[in-house]
Amino acid sequence: MGQVHPPFAFSAAVRVEAAHINAAAAPFCAVIGAGPAGLFAAEVLARAGARVVIYEHKPSPARKFLMAGRGGLNITHSENLDRFVSRYGAAAKRLAPFVRAFPPQALRDFCAELGEATFIGSSGRVFPASFKASPLLRGWLTRLGKLGVTFALRHSFLGFAQDGALRLRGPDGHEFSRAAGAVVLALGGASWPKLGSEGGWVGLLKAAGIEVTPLSAANSGALVRWSPIFRADFEGQPIKTVLLRHGEATARGDMVVTAKGLEGGPVYALSSRLREAAKTDGATTLLVDLRPDTSQVCLARKLSRRPPKQSHATFLRRAGFSKAEIGLLREAQPEGLPRDAEALATLIKNAPLKVSGVAGLERAISTAGGVAFDEVDADLMLRKMPGVFVAGEMLDYDAPTGGYLLQAAFATGRAAGRGAARYLGLLDAAGQAGLSPSHLPNSRAPEASNKYSV
Ligand SMILES: Cc1cc2nc3c(=O)[nH]c(=O)nc-3n(C[C@H](O)[C@H](O)[C@H](O)COP(=O)(O)OP(=O)(O)OC[C@H]3O[C@@H](n4cnc5c(N)ncnc54)[C@H](O)[C@@H]3O)c2cc1C
Numbered sequence: 001m002g003q004v005h006p007p008f009a010f011s012a013a014v015r016v017e018a019a020h021i022n023a024a025a026a027p028f029c030a031v032i033g034a035g036p037a038g039l040f041a042a043e044v045l046a047r048a049g050a051r052v053v054i055y056e057h058k059p060s061p062a063r064k065f066l067m068a069g070r071g072g073l074n075i076t077h078s079e080n081l082d083r084f085v086s087r088y089g090a091a092a093k094r095l096a097p098f099v100r101a102f103p104p105q106a107l108r109d110f111c112a113e114l115g116e117a118t119f120i121g122s123s124g125r126v127f128p129a130s131f132k133a134s135p136l137l138r139g140w141l142t143r144l145g146k147l148g149v150t151f152a153l154r155h156s157f158l159g160f161a162q163d164g165a166l167r168l169r170g171p172d173g174h175e176f177s178r179a180a181g182a183v184v185l186a187l188g189g190a191s192w193p194k195l196g197s198e199g200g201w202v203g204l205l206k207a208a209g210i211e212v213t214p215l216s217a218a219n220s221g222a223l224v225r226w227s228p229i230f231r232a233d234f235e236g237q238p239i240k241t242v243l244l245r246h247g248e249a250t251a252r253g254d255m256v257v258t259a260k261g262l263e264g265g266p267v268y269a270l271s272s273r274l275r276e277a278a279k280t281d282g283a284t285t286l287l288v289d290l291r292p293d294t295s296q297v298c299l300a301r302k303l304s305r306r307p308p309k310q311s312h313a314t315f316l317r318r319a320g321f322s323k324a325e326i327g328l329l330r331e332a333q334p335e336g337l338p339r340d341a342e343a344l345a346t347l348i349k350n351a352p353l354k355v356s357g358v359a360g361l362e363r364a365i366s367t368a369g370g371v372a373f374d375e376v377d378a379d380l381m382l383r384k385m386p387g388v389f390v391a392g393e394m395l396d397y398d399a400p401t402g403g404y405l406l407q408a409a410f411a412t413g414r415a416a417g418r419g420a421a422r423y424l425g426l427l428d429a430a431g432q433a434g435l436s437p438s439h440l441p442n443s444r445a446p447e448a449s450n451k452y453s454v
Pocket of ligand 1: 033034035036037038054055056057058061062063064065067068069071072074075076155156157159161167186187188192193195196197198199200345364365366390391393394402404405406407411
C-alpha cells in the first residue's frame, strides 16, 4: 500500500500548530486531484475539522497550475461581477452562486494572505506580482501542511467499489480500496494530459449513470499552414495588438506565431467558432486587422506617400510594421503585396488567413464539457452518489482566457469543500463550523492504524 506524504518536510513548529486537529477522531475526507480546485476543497475541509488526504496520480501537486504560471498566471479579472459571471456563457447561471460566494476580490485576498500580492494589468486581468504560480503554490502547500492536510502522491483514482469505497492504485501498482466519509472529485478536464488531467474519469462516472457532456478542446490555438520560410523566420514571434474577426465575432489582443499556426488570447477567444466552422467546411477564414486603432481611410492616406521605387519591405518597415507583420501579410496574399495604397490598407485591415482547424486537447488551455450541472446539487454533490462532490474543470463549464478558468476552479473547489464539510456534519446549515468531529458516527478515520500518518 502506498504512503501518504506531506507536500514538503514539516518543520517542528508546523507539527505543533497542527496538533489541535484530533486526527484519529476527525471524519476522513478524500480529495482526488491536487489542482487548484482540489487544494482549495482540502483547505476548506481541513479548516472545518476533517482529516483530509489528497490523492494525486502525478508525483507532485498542481502541475497545470504551475504551467499556467509560465504564462504569467492570469488568476482572475477585475471587471464588474455581473460581467465577469456572464463570461461563463451557457454555464453562467449555474456557476454564478459559487463565484458570487467567492468572488475575484476574495481570490486576490487569498493570494495576499499567502504573501503574493496581485495587481490589475492594463486589460483588467489580475496577476500575481511575481507573474508566477510557484511562490503562491509553495506558500499554499505550507499552509495546507499546517492544517494537517496530507498527500498521497502517485496514487490513481480508479473508481468506486460496490460498497462505495474509493478504488485506488498506489505507486507500486497495488490496488486497494479506502472508505471515506465524503469524497471530493477534482480531477480536472482533459487538456494538456501530460500535466495530469486526462479525462479518465469520464467513463467511470458515465458507467455510474452520471451525465457527462463530451469533452472537447477550448481556448485552442488556430491551425494555419505557414510557408516553410515564414515558419522558420517567425515561429515564437509575437504580433501585438491585433483585432481578429470571424463572422460577427471579434477579439483583440496579442498573438504569437507557432509552428502550427497562432496562439494567444484573441485566438483562444474565437477558437470554438473556428473549430465549428472548420469542421463543417474543412477550413475557414480568419481576418486579421494589424492596425485596429487606425481607420482604413487614414491608413490608405498614410500608405499613399510612398517613394516610387521603394520595396514593400522597406516601405512597410519605415511605416512601423514589424518583420513578422509583413511576413503575415505575405502569407495572407502569397501572390504578392499590392502597390496600390487602398488595396494595401484593405489587406492590412483584413488579412485573410486560412484556418484548417484548432489544436486538439493535447495543447488546449481548457476543456469544454464535463459533469452536467443537473447532476449536482447546490453543494456540488452528485445527486446519484450522496457524499461525492465535484469541483473544478470536471464540471461542464468553459470560459475565455482572462482568469475566469482559475476563478471557477477556486470557487467550485471552495463550494465542494464546504458541501462535503456540511455533509460530514462539520458545518451547520449556515456554514459555520462548530460540531465536534469526535461526536460523529463516522469519526473513525480509515487510516487509524497509522498507515497514512506523516
Ligand atoms: C498552458 C495553460 C495555461 C493556463 N493559463 C491559465 C491562466 O493564466 N488563467 C486561468 O484562469 N486559467 C489558465 N489555465 C487553465 C487552468 O490551469 C485550469 O482551468 C485549472 O488548472 C483547472 O483546475 P482543476 O483543479 O479543476 O484541474 P487541474 O488543475 O487539471 O487538476 C486536476 C488534478 O487531478 C489529477 N488527476 C487527474 N486524474 C486523476 C486520477 N485518476 N487519480 C489521481 N489524480 C488525478 C491531475 O493530475 C491534476 O493534478 C491554463 C491552462 C493551461 C494548460
